[in-house]
Amino acid sequence: MSRRRRRHQSTEEVELNLAAMLDMAFQLLAFFILTFRPGPVEGQINLRLPPPVGITTEGTAKPGETLSTTEVPKGLNTLVVSVFANEGGRIASMGVGENRINTLPGLDTKLQQVFSDKATPFDQVIIQVGGRLRYDELMKVVEVCTRQTLPDGQKLAKLSFVEAPD
Amino acid sequence: MSELEASAGKPNLTPILDMVFQLITFFMLVINFKAASLDLNLRLPVVGSARPVDTRGQTSLLVLNVDQNGELKVYGRPQPVAQYIAREAHVELMAARMTSDDLAAGKELPTTVVIRADRATPFRYLNRVLQECQKNGFRRFALKAMNKEESS
Numbered sequence: 001m002s003r004r005r006r007r008h009q010s011t012e013e014v015e016l017n018l019a020a021m022l023d024m025a026f027q028l029l030a031f032f033i034l035t036f037r038p039g040p041v042e043g044q045i046n047l048r049l050p051p052p053v054g055i056t057t058e059g060t061a062k063p064g065e066t067l068s069t070t071e072v073p074k075g076l077n078t079l080v081v082s083v084f085a086n087e088g089g090r091i092a093s094m095g096v097g098e099n100r101i102n103t104l105p106g107l108d109t110k111l112q113q114v115f116s117d118k119a120t121p122f123d124q125v126i127i128q129v130g131g132r133l134r135y136d137e138l139m140k141v142v143e144v145c146t147r148q149t150l151p152d153g154q155k156l157a158k159l160s161f162v163e164a165p166d
Numbered sequence: 167m168s169e170l171e172a173s174a175g176k177p178n179l180t181p182i183l184d185m186v187f188q189l190i191t192f193f194m195l196v197i198n199f200k201a202a203s204l205d206l207n208l209r210l211p212v213v214g215s216a217r218p219v220d221t222r223g224q225t226s227l228l229v230l231n232v233d234q235n236g237e238l239k240v241y242g243r244p245q246p247v248a249q250y251i252a253r254e255a256h257v258e259l260m261a262a263r264m265t266s267d268d269l270a271a272g273k274e275l276p277t278t279v280v281i282r283a284d285r286a287t288p289f290r291y292l293n294r295v296l297q298e299c300q301k302n303g304f305r306r307f308a309l310k311a312m313n314k315e316e317s318s
Contacts, residue, residue: 018179025186032193037206043216044280044308049300089288131290135283136211138292139311143213163293 045139045146048157050124079114079122081107082164083141085130091137092130108144115148115156123150124158131163204282205231205239211285213311226261226276228254228304232283236291248298255302278306 082095094101096110114120125145129138148156208231230251231239238247258277279299283292299307 018183022179022183022186025183025190028190029186029193032190032197036193036197038196038198041218041313042210042282042310043213043218043313044310045213045216046278047307047309048305049296049307050305085289089286129289129293131288131293133289134285135287135289135292136285138289139211139213139309142309143215147215161289161293161296163290 045142046157047142047146047159049160050158077121077123079125080128081111081125081141081145082128083130083133083138084164085133085137087132089132089134089137091133091141094141104140104144107141108147111144111148115150118151120151123156124160125156126160126162128162128164131165203229203241205233205242208233208282208284209286210282211311212313212315214313216311216313226258227278227280227308228258229280229282230295230299232281232287232292232295234284234286234288236287236294238295247295251295251298251302251304255299255304259303274305275303276306277304278308279304280308280310282310 080097084092084094086092091104094107096107096114099110101107101110114122127138127141127145129141142159145156145159150156229240233239237244238250239245240250255275258275262276281292281295296307
């Protein structure tokens with residue numbers, strides 16, 4: 001009797017019901033297809049932004065007294081780039097120090113002149129920006145600044161922003 | 167497959183199941199949950215020299231979406247600028263202290279702040295966000311932009 005049953009079992013085939021599994025797999029697939037949203041390919045400009053500091057020396061010397069410190073005042077190694085905005089938030093004009101500049105290529109040329117000088121004291125830039133200036137216009141100026149190479153071969157990455165009155 | 171099954175016209179589901187599992191595996195691998203933190207309604211500025219993201223092994227990023235009205239949005243929800251940044255700075259400080267003991271409050275945080283601002287955002291709104299970040303010890307910033315104009 002038992003021998004007969006064993007023989008009967010060995011001839012039985014185990015069959016998986018794949019239809020249920022396929023249903024579940026399709027549900028999962030539908031979920032992933034519906035929630036799939038590829039992220040945009042974005043770039044970025046990396047900056048190191050220290051908080052803006054005053055460019056005048058906090059001296060302890062009294063009037064008439066000679067400064068004994070050998071430290072260069074912070075203001076002397078900071079180049080100020082001014083960007084003025086028009087009513088629409090576009091760049092109206094720019095300035096590097098005392099020089100007035102109207103175009104971005106002009107700004108690029110001026111900055112190249114400044115930083116190509118081996119004796120330049122500047123290693124950081126403060127960008128003085130009008131509050132109305134649009135972000136895309138600001139990024140054009142930032143791009144020009146970060147393109148500059150310092151006399152020591154490093155790329156200019158130390159920038160600070162200051163809001164200028166419109 | 168037995169002769170009986172074949173004659174009953176039962177389809178062989180194994181290849182289709184294989185294919186579906188391959189597709190599921192593909193979608194599971196490419197799914198990106200970080201994209202949820204990005205506000206895709208923002209129109210980023212186009213800057214030719216913007217480089218693709220390079221975190222250099224650093225994974226701590228604080229993504230801030232600023233729309234053209236100066237509203238800070240995180241996971242699609244508007245947040246108060248000062249409170250949100252102060253809270254995040256506190257969290258980052260706690261996390262950074264777990265790896266370095268000498269990090270005091272107000273010192274430079276190792277986190278990079280990723281600013282995603284709309285191209286029409288006036289600087290005064292952006293500056294408010296930057297100043298709050300600087301006040302709370304963030305020094306490393308990444309300004310997001312597109313390499314080229316998106317085709318719509």
